[in-house]
Amino acid sequence: MAHPTDEIIRAMHSPTAKDTEIIRDAYDFAEKAHGEEKRKSGEPYIIHPRAIAITLAKLGMDRDTIVAGILHDTIEDTPVKLEEIEKRYGTNVATMVEGVTKLSKLKYRGVERHVESMRRLLVATANDVRVIIIKLADRLHNMETLQYVSEEKRARIALETREVYVPIAERLGMGLLKAQLEDLAFKNLEPEKYKETATFLEEQGQKAKGALDESVKDLRKALAETGIKNFRTESRIKNVHSFSAKLERKDNDIDKVYDIFAVRIIVPTSDDCYKTLGVVHSLWRPIPGRVKDYIANPKPNGYRSIHTTILTPQKIILEVQIRSEDMQKESKFGIASHFAYKDQNVTEKAASLGWALQFIPSLMRVVRGAGAQTAAPLPRWLSELNEAANVFREQKSFQKALKEDFFAERMFVFTPKGDVIDLPVGATPVDFAYAIHSDIGNTMVGAKVNSKLVQLSTPLKNGDIVEINTKKNAHPNKKWIDFAKTSSAKHHIRNTISRIESGQKP
Numbered sequence: 148m149a150h151p152t153d154e155i156i157r158a159m160h161s162p163t164a165k166d167t168e169i170i171r172d173a174y175d176f177a178e179k180a181h182g183e184e185k186r187k188s189g190e191p192y193i194i195h196p197r198a199i200a201i202t203l204a205k206l207g208m209d210r211d212t213i214v215a216g217i218l219h220d221t222i223e224d225t226p227v228k229l230e231e232i233e234k235r236y237g238t239n240v241a242t243m244v245e246g247v248t249k250l251s252k253l254k255y256r257g258v259e260r261h262v263e264s265m266r267r268l269l270v271a272t273a274n275d276v277r278v279i280i281i282k283l284a285d286r287l288h289n290m291e292t293l294q295y296v297s298e299e300k301r302a303r304i305a306l307e308t309r310e311v312y313v314p315i316a317e318r319l320g321m322g323l324l325k326a327q328l329e330d331l332a333f334k335n336l337e338p339e340k341y342k343e344t345a346t347f348l349e350e351q352g353q354k355a356k357g358a359l360d361e362s363v364k365d366l367r368k369a370l371a372e373t374g375i376k377n378f379r380t381e382s383r384i385k386n387v388h389s390f391s392a393k394l395e396r397k398d399n400d401i402d403k404v405y406d407i408f409a410v411r412i413i414v415p416t417s418d419d420c421y422k423t424l425g426v427v428h429s430l431w432r433p434i435p436g437r438v439k440d441y442i443a444n445p446k447p448n449g450y451r452s453i454h455t456t457i458l459t460p461q462k463i464i465l466e467v468q469i470r471s472e473d474m475q476k477e478s479k480f481g482i483a484s485h486f487a488y489k490d491q492n493v494t495e496k497a498a499s500l501g502w503a504l505q506f507i508p509s510l511m512r513v514v515r516g517a518g519a520q521t522a523a524p525l526p527r528w529l530s531e532l533n534e535a536a537n538v539f540r541e542q543k544s545f546q547k548a549l550k551e552d553f554f555a556e557r558m559f560v561f562t563p564k565g566d567v568i569d570l571p572v573g574a575t576p577v578d579f580a581y582a583i584h585s586d587i588g589n590t591m592v593g594a595k596v597n598s599k600l601v602q603l604s605t606p607l608k609n610g611d612i613v614e615i616n617t618k619k620n621a622h623p624n625k626k627w628i629d630f631a632k633t634s635s636a637k638h639h640i641r642n643t644i645s646r647i648e649s650g651q652k653p
């Protein structure tokens with residue numbers, strides 16, 4: 148019998164009868180819980196969790212994650228209690244639903260503040276990286292249905308998507324979701340520019356279609372002749388936002404943008420990738436300096452592929468991306484692609500966690516180096532990462548990943564209890580104190596970094612453990628404004644000083 152979950156099940160990689168049964172049950176449960184509740188579009192609310200479940204299934208996520216996706220708004224919006232979810236669907240599902248609920252409780256308090264909180268929470272509170280993936284799927288559907296909310300809210304959500312969710316999707320290697328979110332944000336934030344760019348790309352695509360098809364045909368023939376079997380090709384036009392950003396970087400000179408068109412060649416092994424590169428270069432003239440070997444040198448988010456740009460006889464400049472089937476999966480789904488394999492051996496599991504390791508390498512150092520000092524219990528997925536690190540540490544790629552940070556311009560420092568504080572690079576103990584609470588900042592008299600007394604102007608480093616000493620009647624010093632990095636610290640210092648000067652109690 149047909150059921151509204153059929154599309155979810157079909158999108159799953161290899162669903163069992165039990166998966167089907169539980170997903171149906173969760174759907175009926177959520178539908179009943181949401182009852183008469185409607186989306187802004189006027190449709191029944193359940194279409195939203197259903198859309199998320201489909202995205203999660205397409206990403207190859209496991210049954211628990213899909214069930215958690217179906218239930219993700221029940222705690223917040225309906226009388227359903229977490230205990231009930233736990234009883235029906237287990238601790239795993241309940242923990243994920245709780246995590247998503249926690250993340251959605253964050254209220255907007257200005258972009259800078261909010262971005263900080265979001266990132267901090269995503270890293271520190273998400274006790275399971277799958278919570279973040281559910282959150283990304285949730286955001287995708289909200290972005291797809293953004294036309295139904297007020298203009299003000301639309302701009303806020305689109306900006307947040309661009310500043311918080313797009314970088315996270317990128318860092319997790321989820322290229323497909325990243326591109327979707329990025330284009331939707333672009334469309335809502337700069338509708339005119341979006342339309343202009345999209346139209347341009349479409350026109351170019353129409354114009355070049357015949358020549359492109361011909362090139363792909365030549366390519367397929369040459370590959371087959373060389374004996375490369377089981378390959379497939381995909382032609383594509385760049386996503387709208389990345390094209391527009393590139394055009395801007397090249398002073399809006401369209402002749403300087405080489406890769407409007409790209410063809411992707413997917414082959415069985417990485418050996419085949421190099422063979423294919425040879426075929427491509429003997430078929431067409433490569434443009435010098437445009438070969439990039441991301442197989443030998445993967446991008447920080449794990450992206451692997453070979454890129455080259457060539458000129459076809461029809462004078463079309465074409466970017467060629469060559470990768471194996473595994474690399475293709477990873478580049479589209481990133482961290483999620485590693486959940487798709489049901490029976491991984493230990494090394495593979497470690498490799499898959501390696502993706503997540505890159506998420507917060509600096510935290511790993513603290514976890515390994517100073518575990519005893521940070522008594523606070525780690526989120527479960529972090530301790531799993533810690534264990535996986537032992538297997539993975541031998542590998543060069545792990546060492547390399549360690550050098551990269553989740554957000555190059557941000558750093559994570561810790562309270563003595565192990566709470567994570569997310570600060571901009573160059574921030575000082577003053578920023579740290581105010582980030583915890585304005586009262587702590589206002590009464591600060593000294594700071595210890597990694598148990599050593601330091602000057603308040605000392606720039607903090609990733610992974611530092613910072614302790615602030617306060618005194619009851621102390622108050623801020625004007626000089627602090629010079630070395631504070633966050634606008635919130637500067638703001639509090641100024642306010643407090645002016646209140647003291649005007650004779651009010653601080």
Ligand code: MN
Binds near residue numbers: 195219220285
């Ligand atoms: Mn939702």
